[in-house]
Amino acid sequence: MVTSLLWTTTGATLLGVLSSIRSAVALNNGVARLPILGYNTWNAYQCNIDEDLVLGTAQLMKSLGLQDAGYNYVNIDDCYAEKNRTTSGDIIEDRVRFKNGMKNLNKQIHALGFQTGIYSDSGWFTCGGYPGSYENELRDLRTFSNWGFDYLKYDNCAIPYDSITRTGIVGKYQRMADAVKQVAKETHKTPIVLSLCEWGWSQVWLWGAELGQSWRTTGDIAPNWDSLAFIINFNSFLTQATDFYGRNDLDMLQLGNGGLTYEEAKSHFTAWALMKSPLLIGTNLSQITPDILGILKNKEILDINQDPVVGKSISPFRWGINPDWTSNSTHPAQYWSGPTKDGTVFMLLNTLNEPASMTFNLTESPWIRAGRQYSVRDLWAHADNGTAVRNFTAQNVPPHGVVALLLKDVGDEPGGLFPECSVWWQCTDRNGTRVGG
Incomplete structure (x- = not known):
């Protein structure tokens, strides 16, 4: 679909929204000043995860030089839990696939020098049908903190009825943001990074910075050019919302899973990195090619994503x-x-x-x-x-x-260039005459 935002009624409305976007009033709570770099299990494995795969991924990241390049998070996505809470109401890890427990797994991954991430949902259930955190936000955040996690991806499936929530989308996410603050206060630990996965597109770029460190602006990425083009186009109008401590999240790096040419993969990585999106690899690292690894480790591009002086997106x-x-x-x-x-x-x-x-x-x-x-x-x-x-x-x-x-x-620039201005029709001599033409 092609829409000229300047000449349509819809465009006028959108331009009004864009004019209200300001530099993010970020949640500066001491975490994620710069975009998160790391790995997420979903794109490559979806629900087919266990503790050996997660630990093995961390070890591969280290051996492939990705940790040295700055990728220092290993994040578990959906499907890690039992389908039912315990009798006391707690989420519990799958007793077979994570038989040694999340706390033990975290200790091993932390010992490798990584930080770790976990997943939950703002509704009754996760997108995969596992327990969500609605009405259990503080309980679950305490669990995740006790397990040793540093990061939480917070999704948007299975939303309760309006008669139950009695709030908008901001209020629904505010519940977990409040839990993050409360657990940090209780434990005297650094707050968990909160990544909002609010793909409902309810102007999350306007309010997300008040609750978390990143916010998804579109639906899930797919490994093809059309998906990349859609995401780049959508975010081209929202770049003002990104700065230190808060940024648009363009979803995971879909490199090396098929569907993209080498040149498209470079475009994908460049756009994500220079728009200061979090860079979370979604590739099966045991099958990664040298070409894709080279893209992921482009130090000159990564240095701009991790710029300590300028946090703005292109x-x-x-x-x-x-x-x-x-x-x-x-x-x-x-x-x-x-x-x-x-x-x-x-x-x-x-x-x-x-x-x-x-x-x-x-x-x-x-x-x-x-x-x-x-x-x-x-x-x-x-x-x-x-x-x-x-x-x-x-x-x-x-x-x-x-x-x-x-x-x-x-x-x-060298002297004697003609015309006097590179955009000659915009310039005038002090006597009022045009300088070129």
């Missing part, structure tokens, strides 16, 4: 094949930029099914100064690419491929 400065502010779930915005501690990062995304050369004027990005020249670093070639003066062209970007560049100011 944003589109031009949509490209569509008019600006056009919502197109198959052809999202193509030209993006954002500030970093080391310069301005650019993402050029070829959404076409054929190679394309992509050109932009440097000052189209609000982070670039007019009248200056910039060194160009190619973050995928890991090589310097000359000096850009006024504009830059990336030649023959592959179908669904990406170019990621870091531009650094290296001084005034």
